[in-house]
Amino acid sequence: MATLTVPEHVPSPVEDAEQLRKAFQGWGTDDKTVIAILAHRNSTQRKHIQEAYEELYKESLTKRLESELNGDYEKAVYRWMFNPIExxxxxxxxxxxxxxxxPVIIEIACINSPADLLVVKQAYQALYKHSLEEDLAARTSGDLRKLLTGLVGTYRYNGDEIDVKLAQSEALILHEAIKRKTYNHEDIIRILTTRSKAQLNATFNRYKDEHAMTITKALSADSANEFVSALYVTIKCIVSPLKYYEKLLRNALNKSDDDSLTRVIVTRAEKDLNEIKELYLKRTNTTLEQSISKKESGHYRSFILALLGN
Amino acid sequence: MATLTVPEHVPSPVEDAEQLRKAFQGWGTDDKTVIAILAHRNSTQRKHIQEAYEELYKESLTKRLESELNGDYEKAVYRWMFNPIExxxxxxxxxxxxxxxxPVIIEIACINSPADLLVVKQAYQALYKHSLEEDLAARTSGDLRKLLTGLVGTYRYNGDEIDVKLAQSEALILHEAIKRKTYNHEDIIRILTTRSKAQLNATFNRYKDEHAMTITKALSADSANEFVSALYVTIKCIVSPLKYYEKLLRNALNKSDDDSLTRVIVTRAEKDLNEIKELYLKRTNTTLEQSISKKESGHYRSFILALLGN
Structure with a gap:
């Protein structure tokens, strides 16, 4: 469930655009208004506001926001303004x-459905006149390149069918490779990058049943290694994206990693941030809002809390 | 241009289905009728005939054809009956x-447009409940796996934009790797599997301009090597699919490789077999029909020649 709250009676896009324009005028910016509007409109509504604003004032709302706001606050609002795919x-x-x-590449490749990943890749091409695959391959190398290009490239089968024998044999292959610490074994990469999510879940369950330990636990011994850490993130994103995000939020708040905090809040606020919040509360006995209030400040905090439904 | 010829006045699907049914009845099969109908109907018409046949006689036309025909002839008709994507x-x-x-995997990955390759992959999943990527990765290994999964996996950018400096630098990378005979260099695989076709053409042209030799010529020194041969086929399929098919036909006829002969004729008869025929005539001073008539025989020959427009 989303955390985004939209008022019962939403003003017209033109009214919103006019309010925003007023908020930009004079000394400083009326951030309260900016947040009250933008953090409480869904993707389609934001798009209509952008169109109305551009029509009325012959300037891009996003560009104007960039010049009005700054720091993490600007970054968060800027990212929020895109439609989810773009x-x-x-x-x-x-x-x-x-x-x-x-991790960002892995999230996009593994948490999206195969169909959604494809649409993201199409949007990437429309924006940058390159494929995501070629840019990714050009900027990585070695094992990490193999893993990431495989994850992004494969159009995974999305059905529920499971091959029990295959899960058994591939759980064994994974276990052998991890036991020998040959994490870059080509079969590990092959299995993680090509099998369907349903099949992988069956394989990981089998792994746990056979070896009394989850595969992520087995990998965590060497999580300082960048490649092993990428394998870990891959499996987490496939098996339990909500738990993955909950942990990412926890780490982000501990390490003042505002980029990651922004990414999770902005990308999930219209999707499943409510479930992530609940997991966070269970795990930390603190609400996500309390943690954010304590760690963050200023308009950035207000904006992020607004996306959380406050 | 297609070579397939369809009569000006096409009988209704029901009439065609009835004629086929008659051709199957009694001793033996009336192959002349089978060929006269099926080799002169386009993909949509064949589909309608199949539907009409199944509706009328409660049996699958394709299954009936399998039991009526045999050998290369059966195989060719069977393949012809599918819609092009399936x-x-x-x-x-x-x-x-x-x-x-x-080569078959490379043809599918490199000759199709990125959008068509995607549709083929979707059809594959619908038929086999697996992704093409996972089956391919599971049945290959090493460098060949890297190349083939990259070719099939990447959703290439399909635009015409070319980065001249990139073509220059990547032509140099390719040349250095080929000169040292490190054909499995990860950059060779990266470049061939991820760059857009337009960009690759620019890179290969640059290669030729700089080194007074085409890249395929440079590779052909080691074409006995299976991996090098796959690189060669990849480049040919990207640069000049028609010439690739022409050569494939020539080799197929020389080596009595009826599988390849069937594949080219059946897959291209509704697309560009006419251009391929012209290239064949230019190259061999013999018409493709003459060569096929000399090398092949029986109903297989009649069927193949019919698809060539005879």
Missing amino acids: REAVLANIALKKSVDS | REAVLANIALKKSVDS
Whole structure:
């Protein structure tokens, strides 16, 4: 369930655009209004506001927001303004700058359904005139390249059918390779990058049943290794994306990693952030809102809390 | 241009189905009628005939054809009866049996547009409840696996934009790797599997301009090597599919490789077999029909020649 709250009576896009324009005028920005509007409109409504704003004032709302706001607050609002598909394409592109941010690529490749991943790849091409695959391959190397290009490239089968014998044999292959610490074994990469999510879940369950330990637990011994960590994230994103996000939020708040905090809140607020919040509460005995209030400040905090439904 | 010829006045699907039924009855099969009908109907018409036949006689036309015909003739008719997308999915699946038939996989991955490749992969999943990627990865290994899964997996950018500097730098990377005979260099695989076709053509042209030799010529020194041969086929399929098919036909006729002969004729008869025929005539001073008449015989020959427009 989403955390985004939209007022019962939403003003017209033109009214919203006019309010925003007023908020930008004069000394400083009326951030309360900006947040009250933008953090309480869904993707379609935001799109209509952008269109109305551009029509009325002959300037891009996003560009104007960029010049009005700053820091993490600006970044968060900027990302929020995209439609969900384009946002993932943009996040993928940002993740490929400088040192590659593998978790972002893995999230996009593994949490989306195969059909949604395809649409993100199409949006990426429309924006950058390149395929996500070629940019990713050009900016990575070695085992990590094999893993990431495989995850992004494969159009996974999305059915529920499970081959029990295959789960058994591939759980064994994974176990043998992990036992020998040959984490880059080509079969590990092959299995993780090509099998359907249903099949992988069956394989991981089999692994746990046979070896009295989850595969992620087995990998966590060497999680300092970048490649092993990428395998770990891959499996988490396939098996339990909500738990993955909950942990990501926890780590982000502990390490003041506002980029990750923003990413989870902005990308999930219209999807399943409510379930993630519940997991967070269970795990930490604190509400996500309380933690954010304690760690963050200013308009960034207000905006993020607004997306959480406050 | 297609070579398939369809009569000006096509009988109704029911009439065609009735004629076929008659052709199957009594001693033996009236192959002349079978060929006269099936080799002169387009994909949609064949589909309607199949539907009408099944409706009238409560049996599958394809299954009946399998039991009536045999050998290469049966195989050719069987393949012809599929719609083009499903046919490629079936051909891919057959190519993965026993020892993997890489050229078939490469043709499907590289000659189709990115959008058509995607549709073939969707058809594959619908038929086999697996992804093409996972079956391919499970049945290959090493460098060939990297190449083939990359070719099938990547959703290539399909635009015409070319980055001239990139073509220059990647032509150099390819040249260095080929000069050192490190054909499995990860950059060779990366470039061939991820760049857009337009970009690759620019890169190969640059290669030729710089080194006074085409990249395929440079590779042909080691074409006995299975992996090098796969690289060669990849480049040919990207750069000049028609010439690739022409050569495939020539080799198939020389080596009595009826599987390949059937594949080219059946898959291209509704597309561009006419251009391929013209290239064949230019190259050999013999018409494709003459060569087939000389090398082949029986109903197989009649059927294949009918698809060529005779």
